[in-house]
Amino acid sequence: MDGRLARGARTRVAILRRATDIASVEGLEGLTIGRLATELSLSKSSVFAHFGSKEELQLAAIEHAEEVFSEHVVRPGLAAPAGLPRLLALAEHWLAYSRSRAFPGGCFFAGVLPEFDAREGRVHDAVLAGRTKWIALLTGLVAAAAERGELPEGVDPDQLAFEIDALASAANTQSVLTGSDVAYERAAAGIRARLTPRP
Known part of the structure; x- marks a missing residue:
């Protein structure tokens, strides 16, 4: 039985890896049980x-991503x-994640957000929850760096x-569209400029 469970777990992971690769390019609606x-x-x-269903597959793909x-x-x-080093590191790792094509379509969430932003239902809610957590993390790190006096006074x-987030997302979209990495350099420069305290 343990062997069956292990094989089942490996199969599930293989399905989700392929599902998230497809969804990063074609969206979550491109997923079907038959295709996989x-x-x-x-x-x-x-x-x-x-x-059990396409919706459960989509939700599992979001969780895996x-x-x-x-x-x-x-x-x-x-x-x-x-403080500021942690905030910079998070932004740099985000750009590296997109640049490395962890998913063939770039950032998985940059691909599926426009697909479900105006819809209702469990998939929309799952995408929104992930997005909310990410923005809250970024905001918290900015606030922490500001409290340490590492950002300009009065920063919002x-x-x-x-x-x-906007700079990183724009870099992902531009790079996936053009096949060029220049956008990541521009985004990194923009982020560093925004995080550099003014004299």
Whole structure:
């Protein structure tokens, strides 16, 4: 039984890896149980047994993508020293994550956000929850750096977090579209400029 459970876990991970790769390029609506079964040489019943419905598959894909994002961005970023170094590290790891094509379509969430931003339902709520956590993390790190006197006096953490996220997201979109890494350099320069205290 332990062997079956281990094989089942490996199969589930393989399905989710392929699902998130597809969704990063084609969106979550591009996911179907039949397509994944064909591409991974599995039976439809095998894929269905893991997820049960397209919506459950989409939700599981979001959860898997969040774990990949945490592995590439959040955990290494938070390992940096507190204050401004941690904020800079988080932004740098975000740009490196997109640049490395952890997902073929760049940032998974940059791809699926426009797909579900105006919809209702569990998938929209899951995307929104992930987005909310990310912005809250950025905002908290900006506030912490400001409290340490490492940012210009009077900085608005919500505004600065918005600008950092906007620069990173724009770099992802531009690079995926053009195949050039120049946008990452521009985003990095813009972020550093916004985080540099004025004399």
